[in-house]
Amino acid sequence: MANGYGKIFKDGVFFNNPTFVQLLGLCPTLAVTTSVFNGIGMGLSVTFVLIFSNLFISLLRKFIPQNIRIAAYVVIIAGFVTVVDLVIKAFFPELSSSLGLFIPLIVVNCVILARAESFASKNPPFPSVVDGLANGIGVTLALTVISAIREFTGNGTLLGFPVTPETFSPAVIMILPSGGFLVLGFVIAAVQFVQRKRRADR
Amino acid sequence: MMKKDSSETVSERVKIVFSVKEILSVVLKLTVVVAVVSMMLAVVNTLTRDRIAVNERKKTEEALSGLFPASEFDEIDSIPASTEPGISVESVYTAGKNGVQEGCCVELYVSGFSTEEIHLIIGVAAEEYTVVGVEVISSSETPGVGAAVLAKNGDYLKKFENTSKLTISDIDTVSGATITSEAVVSSVRTAVNIAAVVLGGDNNG
Structure with missing residues (x-):
């Protein structure tokens, strides 16, 4: 079974990365990745919701009737998103002011519903938690990479600290929505290149 | 082939919904799920409410005393x-x-x-x-x-x-x-x- 968990993990983080391979949940991906702080904050929030929604949906998979499963999943997901929203507002007010609008939108982030439907509803609790964690790490990784590129090229900073010489004038377009699409496209191309090469080598 | 399969499952589901007993069980189960989630939210809200209010108040107060x-x-x-x-x-x-x-x-x-x-x-x-x-x-x-x-x-x-x-x-x-x-x-x-x-x-x- 150890091999099974390894596969779940590798799939979630790399080979089936929710953002770069499945292209799920792109709206928050593009919207919040203007700074690394936001990207990591959003990634961790999604991870938290994924782990708990997967756990509960897996525990309740025999209890929830087939024909209303989506409604039940959405209620559970919305519940955990609200928990995250309240906790962030209470303990990380800084993060809340920059992510504010996007936290409630995690409810409709298709990564979470996709994992609930395709994994947690068919598997026991522990593998589901591993799957949630792996996919969460995958999302966090993706958001961190995109936001690091965008913050560096668009603002000349990383995590808010200036890292470029004074003479470097940042390209503001990179932190505007169009820059988000550009960076996402290039990163997906790079990921695909690496994955294809790996497949060809085998 | 695939299409036929999925249409069959849809009609099976419809059959299930039409039994009164099933409807009641479905309603009951969804109610239970919603009730549990609401309870969880009530607990979290009680735990965080005061801190959130303090945070918002603090921001305004800091701005005022800064001026x-x-x-x-x-x-x-x-x-x-x-x-x-x-x-x-x-x-x-x-x-x-x-x-x-x-x-x-x-x-x-x-x-x-x-x-x-x-x-x-x-x-x-x-x-x-x-x-x-x-x-x-x-x-x-x-x-x-x-x-x-x-x-x-x-x-x-x-x-x-x-x-x-x-x-x-x-x-x-x-x-x-x-x-x-x-x-x-x-x-x-x-x-x-x-x-x-x-x-x-x-x-x-």
């Missing part, structure tokens, strides 16, 4: 109407030290470039109604463009310090962020006008 250090603030009940479009005045505080009125702070929301309004507190001194400072409580303006205009201790907001009714319009808008900077200008103008009414009125009375 008029070591002053006492009184909230005014009747807020003078603002004439500028896109601005809604939330509250007005008078600042005083040892019974001497120093000025007032106007807390307002102004619509900028983003769909979410900019939340500002503007301090105006009692003396000739000059601007003490502009504090941003929250905004979601475009990072690097509108947000740079509103940066804490940034160049743009500093320009407003010590301006008065006549010199506010001398401040140029920032190119690329016209809407955000015009929102700040009209907010400051509103605040100065309100200060003139509030503080002037008090002096007469």
Whole structure:
């Protein structure tokens, strides 16, 4: 079974990365990745919701009737998103002011519903938690990479600290929505290149 | 082949729904799920409610004492109407030290470039109604463009310090962020006008 968990993990983080391979949940991906702080904050929030929604949906998979499963999943997901929203507002007010609008939108982030439907509803609790964690790490990784590129090229900073010489004038377009699409496209191309090469080598 | 399979399962599901017993069980189960989730939210809300309120209060208080250090603030009940479009005045505080009125702070929301309004507190001194400072409580303006205009201790907001009714319009808008900077200008103008009414009125009375 150890091999099974390894596969779940590798799939979630790399080979089936929710953002770069499945292209799920792109709206928050593009919207919040203007700074690394936001990207990591959003990634961790999604991870938290994924782990708990997967756990509960897996525990309740025999209890929830087939024909209303989506409604039940959405209620559970919305519940955990609200928990995250309240906790962030209470303990990380800084993060809340920059992510504010996007936290409630995690409810409709298709990564979470996709994992609930395709994994947690068919598997026991522990593998589901591993799957949630792996996919969460995958999302966090993706958001961190995109936001690091965008913050560096668009603002000349990383995590808010200036890292470029004074003479470097940042390209503001990179932190505007169009820059988000550009960076996402290039990163997906790079990921695909690496994955294809790996497949060809085998 | 695939299509046939899925249509069969759909008709099977429909059959299940039509049994009264099944309907009741489905309703009951969904109710249980909703009840459990609601209970969880109630618990989390009780745990975080006070802290959230404290956080929001703290931001306003920090902005107020940043504008008029070591002053006492009184909230005014009747807020003078603002004439500028896109601005809604939330509250007005008078600042005083040892019974001497120093000025007032106007807390307002102004619509900028983003769909979410900019939340500002503007301090105006009692003396000739000059601007003490502009504090941003929250905004979601475009990072690097509108947000740079509103940066804490940034160049743009500093320009407003010590301006008065006549010199506010001398401040140029920032190119690329016209809407955000015009929102700040009209907010400051509103605040100065309100200060003139509030503080002037008090002096007469």
